[in-house]
Amino acid sequence: MHSRSTSRTIQREDDMVMKTPYLLAVLFIGSVTLPASGQTKPAFTSIFNGKDLTDWDGKPGCWEVRDGEIWCTGTSEEKNWLVWRKEQPANFVLSLEFRWDKGNSGVQVRSEDLGKWQIYGYQVEVATQEKMGLWHHSLLDGKHPKKKQRHLMATAGQQVTLAPDGNKTVKQVTAANQIKQHFKDHEWNTMEIIARGDTLIQKINGVVFSSVTDRDQEMSRKHGFIALQDHGKGCVVAYRNLQLKKFADTLSTKPTEFVATHLVATGADYYTTGPQQARAPDGKFKQGTKVQVIKDSGSYCAVVSESGVRAYLSTASLNPISASLNPISPSLKPSSP
Incomplete structure (x- = not known):
């Protein structure tokens, strides 16, 4: 895959999210979840056997199978x-x-286990029609300076982007009431x-209903637990047919040719190798530096330059990063193409 082609795809996804809800369901899935040529298409697998809570861990007396x-x-x-363990x-x-039916619940993803059936991270609200469509950060410490930005991340009809420094951009691309009418209280x-x-x-x-693109260097998470919330105080809610379809971390393992790009190394996002995480090398590639895409994670690409410098890149038009936020390290500065 050429990085320039990746840039066009990513930009199209950002522009199209929720402008037309029914059309988006086709466009988004088609652009980011189809496997690369020669790969097997991922399939859904059940994460609940319908009989008992095998692989699930909950507070005794609070959850049951019926x-x-x-x-x-x-x-x-x-x-x-x-928690699905x-x-x-x-x-x-x-x-x-x-x-x-009653109270407040939610579905947790990419979340951290805090022990004693407490979970911290991204949550989709499950409640009345009025509250549906909400993305928020569960159990965020009220004293944390980013609470206002992240506690209520996105509501119905919104496309939200959180920048590397945590700043939030909100686009209300579809009227909330128009979106919420598709959810029915007290029905499946x-x-x-x-x-x-x-x-x-x-x-x-x-x-x-809503989308969040989270590039916050401090708070974003790329993996974690799936969990269902009981908000307490008489919450009554039911879930069934829970299925998961996983995608590989890379869209294609086949190396691409060196191509001229207009990409900028962030030097701040996480480069993941298996379960370990480490900072990508600081450094700003010059316009036109030739790089090879070695891993495509969607909004960012892991690349290596002809001089051997590896980094995570994002398109300058999608996520511009100033030199002050991304100083060039002399030892990592790539040679001219």
């Missing part, structure tokens, strides 16, 4: 989560059905959560 459904019993006065997926589509609804690279998308009954 007729092939996971029910929050409404007996707890305090928040707690039912088998994996901590990174790039995936989570598909499920839910029925909200379908939900899909798409997590790919920096972007999280929420779909309900086939309609994109």
Whole structure:
């Protein structure tokens, strides 16, 4: 894949999110989830067996299985989560059905386990029609300076981008009421959560409700637990048909040819190798420096220059980064092409 082609694809995704909810469902999936040539198309696998809570861990007495459904019993006065312990997926589509009856619940993804059935991270709200479409950060410390930016990340009809420094840009691309009408209280609804690279998308009954592209260097997470929330105080909600489709960290393992690019090394995003994370090398590639794409994670590409410098890159037009935020390290400065 050529980086320039990747740039056009990413830019198109950013521009198109939620302008036309039904059309987006086709365009977005087609642009980021189809496998590269020669790869096997990922398939959905069930993460709930319909019989018991094998692979799930919840506070005793708060969750139970009834007729092939996971029910929050409404007996707890305090928040707690039912955690899927088998994996901590990174790039995936989570598909499920839910029925909200009372209180407040949510679906957690890419989240951190704090112990005692407490989970910290991205959450999709499951509540009344008025509250549906909300992305927020669960259990964010009220004293944290970024609380206002992240506690309520996106509501119905919004496309939200969080910059590397945490600054938030909000686009209300579809009227909230127009989006919310597709969700029905006290009935079974379908939900899909798409997590790919920096972007999280929420779909309900086939309609994109909201999206978040999170490039915050301090707070974003690229993998973690899936969990269901019991908000306490009489919450009654049910889930069924929970299925997961995972994507590889790379879209293609075949090296691409060296091509001229207009990419900028962020030098600040995380470069992931297996379960370990390490900073990408600081350094700003000159315009026209030839690089080879060795890993494509969606909004960023891992590349290596002809001089051997490796870094994560983003397109300057998509995510411009100033020299002051990304100083050039003399030892890593690539040679002229």
